Amino acid sequence: MSSPKSPYGEMVNDIEICDLIDACISNQATPAQWLHLSRLIVEREDVRACFAVQSMANARLANLLQLGEENDLGVFAQIEQEPVTRIEPSPPQKKRRIGVSSEALITLCCGVAVVLIVCVLAIGSWLVFPSIDNRPIAASGPVPPAAVIRQVEAGGGEIASFTEQELFAAKIMELPRGKYEATTSVGATIKLAGPIRFRVEDHLTWRLFAGKMVVHVPPSAKGFTVMTENAAIVDLGTEFGVIVDELGVTSVAVFEGRIDLTSGEMKRSLVIGDGFTVREKGRIDHLPIIDPMRFEEPIEELNPPIITDVQNNSPISFGTCQIIRGGFQEDSLAYVDRAHQWNGVDESGLPAELLGLDYVRMVNDWKFDEQILGRDDLEMTVTFARPVVVYLLADERVEPPIWLRRNFAKTGMQVGLDEGDHHCVRTGLSYKKEQATGPGNSIDEVMRVWKTELPSGGELKIGPYGSKSSGWVVPCLLARPL
Known part of the structure; x- marks a missing residue:
């Protein structure tokens, strides 16, 4: 046998x-x-x-x-109720059972x-892989929706009039100008800016044909994916924004955590502060600057920013600075690649003259050279769309260079920096520091405020700046219309 x-x-x-x-x-x-x-x-x-x-x-x-x-x-x-098995002859009048091996x-x-x-x-x-023309099928109970969508604000700032809707797989949605928010069955929340056209493929996959969305994904929804015509963005526990413009160009920015971006045979792992565009399948280009509001606001509602461009001579290829419109306030994030926060140096808080201004959230790793060592030759060129007053926050640990003393006026204002924890897999830099909320608490460094004016707007050169022998942070720039 x-x-x-x-x-x-x-x-x-x-x-x-x-x-x-x-x-x-x-x-x-x-x-x-x-x-x-x-x-x-x-x-x-x-x-x-x-x-x-x-x-x-x-x-x-x-x-x-x-x-x-x-x-x-x-x-x-x-089995418990059966007695011990005994072999007994079958009654002759009964038919034989057919044996089953x-x-x-x-x-x-x-x-x-x-x-x-x-x-x-x-x-x-x-x-x-559902088809667009799926027909209803019989089910033992109601099929739960993949998401529920509601309107936050109608176009032009009008009162919302959109009726809450349930979204199911394979349904294409076209929404007019306005702001919307969707809550998915897996726990992800999605901010949408119309006009927008998209399709829910399934509970974990959406396809964006045109428009804007910002996706916040909790750990329970890890793997949530946004597909476009030329790219796939896979969440790894994060918040990220996606734009598909009228030319079909895909723009991606990571605001928290990390994602995988794939286009054709090309694949990149992106972390907080990274931004890329995909103009055609298989071609991924670095974004020089990110305006987070572009990912959340309808195009018609978005005024041109004061700060339009930031260029630098850093050899660090990762990290994209961000324009934060009207966002300079207590506990606002200072850098895209750090947990550092801006705070008043004492209980009186940040200088009133600076509150609510536009500022550039810089990449602090720009202070490193190719060997991830300190440098003293960092240069930046910032472009302004119109006449502005510019404020530069410079680390007091760096001796003020000649160009700073010549082109800027030193004010009596100071801004505190509350650093917090940091760990970077790219540079290997890691440390833990306490971080508190509000002015005057847990201030690690002090930045001196310098000021200048550009009556015609245009370009402003900053640098060379830095120090090889001591710790320092990249200067921060603020601006208001003149």
Whole structure:
């Protein structure tokens, strides 16, 4: 007699996936859980093998139960109630039972398991790659929506009049000018600026044809994906913005955490402060500057910024500075690649003259050279769209250079810097510092405020600046119309 064959496949080393398979096989899963398992079966061979093992075991158990008494007792209860097996001759008047070999029973169970796997794969393929013309299908209960969308503000600042809507997979939405917010079934929240055209592919995937969105993804929705004509943006626990303009150009900015950006054969991992554009599939270009409001505001509602461009001579290729409109205030973020915050040096707070101004959130790693060492030759050129008053916040640990004393006037104002924790996988720089809220608390460094005017706007050169021998931070720039 041949030895029994070992079961096909192994258990998945992930308790959540095992629980998910158990729920689906026992018919206790929700529609969302079935969708999640279907995607896993399509994408992962180990999950397919584990599902096969569980299905085979379930089918064998079901068949064993059918061979016993036809009642609702469990198999173990049935075994406990049976007396010791005795071999007795069958009454001559009864018909002989047809014997079923264990090999035939196993074959039958395997066949049932294979049919189940094929059905689940077919359903998973349909859910992961839905067609636009999907028709309703019969279900045991109502299918939950992929998201709920509501209007925050109508175009032109009017009162919102949009009726809250539920969004389902494969439905294309076209929204007029205005601001909207969607809450997805997986916990992600999405800010949308119209006019916008998009489609919900499934609970974890949206496709943006034109318009703007800012996506905030909690850990529970990790892997949320935004597709465009020439790019795919996959969340790794973050907040990011996406714009598809009238020419089909995709712009991506990371405001928190990190993402994977893929276009054709090109792939980049982006972290907080990074920004890129994709003009055609397979071509990813660095964004020189990011205006976060461009990702949240309808184009018609957005006035041209005071600060239009920032160029620098840093060899650091990562990190994109940001224009923060009207955002200089207590606890505002100082750099795109640090947790540093601006605060008043004492309880009186930030200087009133600076509150609410536009400022450039710089990249503090610009102070490093190719070997991630301090430098003394950092230069920046800032462009202004109209006449402005410019304020420069310079680290007091750096001796004021000649160009600063010649082109700027020293004011009596000071601004504090509350640094906080920092860890960077790119530079290896890591430290922990306490960080507090409000003015005068946990101030680590002091910045001196310098001032100048540009009656015609245009370009302003800053630098060379820095120090190789001491710690320092990149200067910050603020501006207001003249």
